[in-house]
Amino acid sequence: MNDLTTLNIIFLVLSLLISGYFAGLVGMPLGPIRIFFMLFFGVNALIVFGTNLAISFVMMIPTVWNNLKHKRIDFRTGILFIISGGIIGPFFGGIISESFSQDILLFIVTVLIIVSGLLIVQAVHFPIKKNSKVNKSRKDLIASFLNLIIGALGSSVGMVLGALRYPVMINFLRTEAKSAGGINSFINLIFAFFGLIGHLLASQESGNSHFDFYLFLPLAVAGFIGSYFGSKHVAYYSNKFILVTLYIILFIMGTLMILREFI
Structure with a gap:
């Protein structure tokens, strides 16, 4: 388990229980928080990225289940949007994960997370009037292309980057917050x-490990429990509360990613 101490594991489990609740609430697994702490504790970056994706998958299972049960997933968002960001982009990003500097990719992700937070702030506090003249097909195509880029970039550094998908859905596609969280959770799962x-294909090709089962198991269980209760409680909160919670989380994640550069 990469020489992690028992205290390290306990800390990670507790952090997953807490962050998992908010992950279920906003429909994304909040990978940057885990990645920051795992890298800080000395886990190899490639193992962190692959293991984090596996944890994210487990966390999104109860989230998607609860969102489906309460009809919060609107598949009218577009099949192209789902396929581009949920299948093509992440699959390609995982394969090329060893082809680029991880530090550069993480820096780009950090900047985009902070920008996403600012865009959500704008959507909550300074909303722009809807423009009904924009061609829907063109809008869907642009959103799908952006989602493809998000998918490839996120997968290469082991994050589903649901944070970057939110501004596309909220600001561009004008999706309501709870519905955006629902469809985001579904995309994050696949x-x-x-x-x-x-x-795993990149690992097989290079011989470098991208996954640690003994690190994955306790964190996945904690994340599953936290996200289950978070997604179950979505109905208790308003759309505005969820969006405010989201941008606060984004700024926390961005700050942690910046701190990583100096620790």
Whole structure:
């Protein structure tokens, strides 16, 4: 388990129980938080990325289940949007995960997470009036292309990057917050699966490990429990509360990713 101490594991499990609740609430597994702590504790970066995708997949199972049960997943968002960001992008990103500097990719992700937080702030506090003149087909195509880029970039560093998908859905596609969280959780579920497959193929090709089962198991269980209760309680909160919670989480994740550069 990469020489992690018992205290390290206990800390990670507790952090997963807490962050898992908010992950279920906003429909994304909050990978940057886990990645920060695992890298801080000295786990190899490639193992962190692959293992984090596996944890993300497990966390999204109860989240998607609860969102489906309460009819919060609107598949009218577009099959192209789902396939591009949930299958093609992450699969490709996982395969090329050893082809680029991980530090550069993580820096790009950090910047995009902070920008996403600012865009959500704008959507909550300074909303722009809807423009009904924009061609829907063109809008869906642009959103799908952006989701493809998000998928490839996120998978290469072991994150589903649901945070970056939110501004596309909220600001561009004008999706309501709870519905955005629902469809995001579904995309994150299939994203994590295909991203992990890509990482395992890259691992097989290079001989470098991308997954640690003994690290995965306790964290996946904790994440599953937390996200189950978070997604179960979505109905208790307003759309605005969920969006405010989201941008606070994004700024926390962005701050942790910045701190990583100096620790």
